[in-house]
Amino acid sequence: MEGQVTGERVLCALEDIPDGNSKGFPAAPGGFVGLFAVRRGDQVWVYVNSCPHIGVPLDPVPDRFLDTKKLHILCSTHGARFRVEDGFCTQGPCYGESLEAVPHRIDDHGRVLVPEDAGL
Template identity: 60%
Template structure:
């Protein structure tokens, strides 16, 4: 079985919002988790264009409507559902998805090395 680490409880991310998490062991890249109802999608917090973190202000990953992930540096937009880039300099690329699961107590788990 793959080692896992807990990110947070699902209830700690408001529905229609996203939250950032630091990289493991002081790594530069962290993770972002976007919640839609009882589902959460987790991605490496790096724009595929040049690898910069997607947000400038903490936890500001989504557009005003909460429907797309937005790179604050280049304005690229990504579908929350699969991380696919719709517009911007990396159109056609995708965010790096991280497998995530929610246990019966509502805790979000990801592989231990994710976001290293």
């Protein structure tokens, strides 16, 4: 993509993630695991879509990664709850473990960029 820094790929535009919500993304070409992002205002957190307990995707339906109050990331399989800010599990079978955070940045065009190999 024009203007893209080598070693990064565009995950989405910031505006593609509804404020206060989450959005999932399929695995990159050749990848095995998708990613998801949570947005609060201008802040975004990106994680690998895999529960540390048994490696299953977190979302029961597309883009549903948060609990009903939208305060925590929720694993649909075993009910584990993770803090949005750091992916740390505060409740459930993987208590004390963390989701795999993905380095990212928002560029001057409002695009969320992740490493090319994220999710591989």
